[in-house]
Amino acid sequence: MPVLNGKELRIVGFLCNWCSYGGADTAGVARAGQPTDLRIIRVPCSGRIDPLFIVKALLNGADGVLVSGCHPRDCHYSAGNYYARRRLEVLKQFLPVLGIDDRRFEYTWVSASEGQRWQHVVTTFTDRIHKLGPAPRLEDAEPLLKIADMALTSLRPLGTGQNAALDDLKAAIKAKLPELDCVIGWQQGYDAAHTVPLFMRTPEDVDKLVWGPFNVNNPATYLPSFKGRKVGIVVKGCDSRSVVELLQENLIKREDVTIFAMPCQGTLDMARVNQELGRYSAIDSVSYDEAGVTIVADGKEHRFCMNDYAQGKCYGCTTPSAVLADTRLGTPEAVQPGAYTPPELAMLDAMTLEERLSFWKGQMERCLRCYACRNACPMCVCRDYCIAESREPQWMTQEATAREKLFFQTIHAMHLAGRCTGCGECQRACPVGIPILALRQQIARAVAQLFDGYKPGLDPEAVPPLLGYELEEKNIHEREWK
Amino acid sequence: MSIIRFVNTDGLPAFLAYLSKDARVLAPVEKPADKKSVVFEEWTQGKPFTLEKATVPAKEAVLPQCETLLTYKRDKDPEDPSRVSLKLDDTPQAVPTVVFACRPCDARGYVTLDRPYLQGPMVDPYYKARREQLTVLTLTCPRGCSTCFCHWVGGGPSSPEGSDVLMTEVEGGIVLQGLTPRGDALLEGSGLEDGAARFPDAEAARKAAWATLNKAPDLKEAPAKVAARFTDADFWEKETDRCLSCGACTYFCPTCYCFNITDEGDGYQKPGRRLRTWDNCMSPLFTREASGHNPRTARALRMRNRVSHKFATYPENWGAFSCNGCGRCISNCPVCLDIRAIVLDAVKTES
């Protein structure tokens, strides 16, 4: 049914059955007059509200979304609203990166006795939405294409890992190999300027192992598929965080995994390397020095200094060495403490909300829904049962619209909340170069801000923050309804 | 003798404007990003375009990522709301289309798609409507590329197959050569200057391109050898151990033609749509049955299907590979899985 023209805006409410729905009833019984815009969807508990319902509503035409549950400590199901509080707060901090004004979403707590408070909440929120006006639609946005500034300063020296103890590593792997199903590492790909994952099962396989700036793939992505088998894995610092996060979530068992680690000096942003190389018939040579790589292709020399051509994540990396390992070789470079905003996120930070919406419109148009982003992600463990492609539940249509594609990216980002280690495989895997990592980085930043600098994948014993709660949240405070 | 024309580099926008007079023109457009990509988009006056090889093939022109096969609307009888009438509209949505500056591998892709869609026991009306209104202006490749292997599979940097006009970059502009009556007609009406004088330059450029290619292996035995691998589980396991099972290889392939059909919307408040979208044999959903059973749960089995289809089954049915060697599956693969290596391994080693 259409929104009443000129009179109303589309405001969707999700209310828990026990407190807030009752509060709205109490307001009704008291004949506490309210604006008519709000449409209430009754849910058993605020903990039932998947933040994606809210994004769905906002992307599909809602001008505002209001969530209300029982006051903390007062949940009919004892803890549902604690989970809701964390998830909804993360969502609120995430929405602006999409270009959605976070004032269009609010969550609050109203008890069954607080009819007056409900009246006040509805009136205030409706008033706020009317002041903001109809929400800008992704469909109406003018596509905007923009490239992040990659001139970055690293928190630690970047290099090519020239002095890495590769032979020692190979020896260590060979020694362990008889106990293991296989050991995952890297080998040369279709030419010397490309490296691909390697699955070592024999000593000859181990001889193929390479170490250096081309080792971009995150081998942890393969670990869950080895569940229940003994497997070894060679990791860079960033990869090890994925391994730890998988351990945190019981997706793999510590006793099944043997971790081999060497300090990483950075990996190449293959997108820019390939662009610089252009179309070539053959690689003539690849030579390394401390600072970078020189590639000669079709007789033409290309120089890639690590300081200029590393992956965006490498500049802000604080874990050059594995956070967890069974065999550790080499000494990592010291990390200088310092602030770091990932380049794509910095670009989005500098944009207005309208520009961000336009940006995502411009980016998402070319997405082919190949799901390389998802399948390259070490934390995407749903695999064959991703909700992006199911009908039961059916979160998405198969339409090739920017809205659906952006919604999938939101699903991925929200599912990674408090889990994403920022390995960047999603963005690296994207064949059409959509800077989707920025969405995960915004989630990670929100999680760090809300949960005392929490970073996923550092401590195998830590409970991922969105799977837990505190009775009193230090950094989440209820907004006042003035 | 075919029609030959020449267009100055500066004259390309005017030429595109001519092309777009009566048709939708799909031209390669650059999408700036940290990882730049090139996609075919509808060209409109003033829009920048590029002559680079596109990241995404021009398959979209005949087989869109998503198309509406039919719309349906349910109407209720106001007297008896339990009586519902259904209106269907299944008119193919096709408009005259010109693909500008695709590559020979893309153009050969249309020929590969034509066989199952037009020459099989069933003709696909939607595909047919699009294909009949399609004009293909192909730009020959100036050189080989590390991931390209068109000449292994019957094509080449200036293969004319599937094209209406073959364009070759020469100094100062492009030589356009009509290959079909449709291409000739298009060039004749274009008002472009005669290009016969520059045609030798074009031929030289094409030859030079061929000269950059490595020697192609002999794949005559490939269909039989790949088919013989069908039951060799270890082979497929080993060849595909790093596959992530995403859809990049198939969605970026100019010859993959599998699709999925879904109905979106119930048709009550607004019309519902039956959508045809690309499907992907690398996905477990491709073969999942309604019961939940899936005969191809392993990635290796799915990769076997993809490679076997391109190098054994399709050739068996149609006498040609359904791989045009564009190399996009290699360059776009997140783990650089190389179909060439798989085929060569299948051919080389004894099973």
Added chain:
Amino acid sequence: MRIGVFICHCGSNIGGTVDCARVAELARAFPDVAYATDLMYSCAEPGQAAIEAAIHEHKLDGVVVASCTPRMHEPTFRRTVERAGLNRYMFEMANIREHVSWIGKDKEANTNKAAELVQIAVEKLRRDKPLSAKSFDINKRVLIIGGGVAGIQAALDCADGGVPVVLVEREATIGGKMAKLDKTFPTVDCSACILGPKMVDVAQHPNITLYAYSEVEDISGYVGNFTVKIRKRPTYVDWSKCTGCGACTEKCPSKKTPDAFNEFTGPTTAINIAFPQAIPKKAVINPEHCRQLVKGKCGVCARVCPTGAINYEMQEEIVTEEVGCIVAATGYDLMDWTVYEEYGGGKYPDVITSLQYERLLSASGPTEGHILRPSDGKEPRNVVFIQCVGSRDRSIGRPYCSGFCCMYTAKQAVLTKDHIPDSQSYVFYMDVRAPGKMYDEFTRRAIEEYGTEYIRGRVSKIYPDGNGHLVVRGADTLMGEQVEILADLVVLAVGVEASKGSPQLAEKLRISYDSYGFFMESHVKLKPVETNTAGVFLAGVCQGVKDIPASVAQGSAAAAKVLALFARDKLENDPQIAAVDVKRCVACGKCIRCCPFGAIKEVEFRGEVKAQVIETVCQGCGVCTSTCPQGAIQLAHATDNQILAEVNALCQC
């Protein structure tokens, strides 16, 4: 599906501001709606009959009623559709009264809104599936928390009904506030005489297990099967040996221990028995004042105890009890009146609370029933009573009336005259609230027969005159003049607040409480004993202020609820619970980690680990559903697809 939609006028409640016929007309266009009409009163017998008839006539397999809140009549209409042969869960409600007609006056907007609420109800119903309840065993034992008069009444009624009762009391004795009272209004009969026998009954009843000096530590489980952990605080006296002879209290050298039972009106000994009629009549050592426990030397009580019951090493103990339902009867406390600086803020010893006055009046109190003022132990002549100290006062955030103060003040004025015939009582009041049986008559007697002077107005200041008297200065708003009374004793009718720790207990019980800490009943009028948590009932002041007869009545009412619940051999769960799609489950365990009830376990299914919902434990909150990234665990009747359908119906315009 064939859905029937019924739009209720609710007389003019809805029909007044919603065009119900138009809503029905719009509903006919909604998917699967085969029939739609408007009804005058859908919940009334003709309305329900019309729904049943329509189900038969139009072969409906699902029904939407748009009327009042589902929290009111959802069960009613579920039964209606069930009578007509449908599964009771093939029913949805749209709330177009509380959420539409009562809060907006714009008929066009209301009508449109009502139609949309009907639409989302239809969309939800289209995805509903018939559900059937699972039955499970009940543990027919009841936990009663609080041994005041309400808890005692509930315990005795349950026990008499044959139900084993676990009674937990925080203090050393049951009896609660009533045990501290001297007499009760309006009959002026002895509180101990009417409560005492009931307390003895509790002690002697074979069906009652009493845990005094104990608190509820933790509650888990669900209706029919709660597990309760009870923390027994150390008494330092082995109650199995203590005979309550009192030898220890006589000999205890620590005689300046504050006496909580006597509201700190006098001292007691470090080891003591609260009062002569205490139940259980057992001694307890106050560890903060016991010389043995504080300084490590004394041991007098251990030496004199004839049964060797003293145990200075005693530690707290946790016991676990399994029960089927719970009655909360935790009573109240008095608010901290010292916030009132005008009454001296606690500086003047002769300004006391009414409960302290009860102890002075009581024969078992510190003054053995003689009214002697705390400062000098002299008998007062002029006694001033001040009403509404911490009641009906917005300035300190207590806008509610404490209900019974007017009556006990009248009683105390009467008793003052009885004790000291030449005394004069004054009562500063705001309004006299005496709505009970014989209440107003009693107040009139206090005024007319006992000469109590009632002054309508507030006291602005109390200060000592320097000669041992207190000057009470106030306004007489009826006379429109200032009054000053030279008082010997001032008694404050201090307002009631929820018992300390009520919010914490509510959290353990998973029930709601209002902003003052009183527990929320399920419906303010129609379900005053139930809570929104099945199997948890309320009795007494913990639910809201009330006097003794009302507390006793509610205690009996709670017992009736318990007995009714236990009259069945099996309970049925609400089948609106979560279920795992084993195909989609990847056994990541996130649902198990988040479930507030421990209702999900891991099971082996065809060689793979999968999550499984324990159907009788699941309470249907849906936290698991919003946690599972694969959507593999879906809450019936609040599935992702149902909520998405509602969102889509509202947003895809």
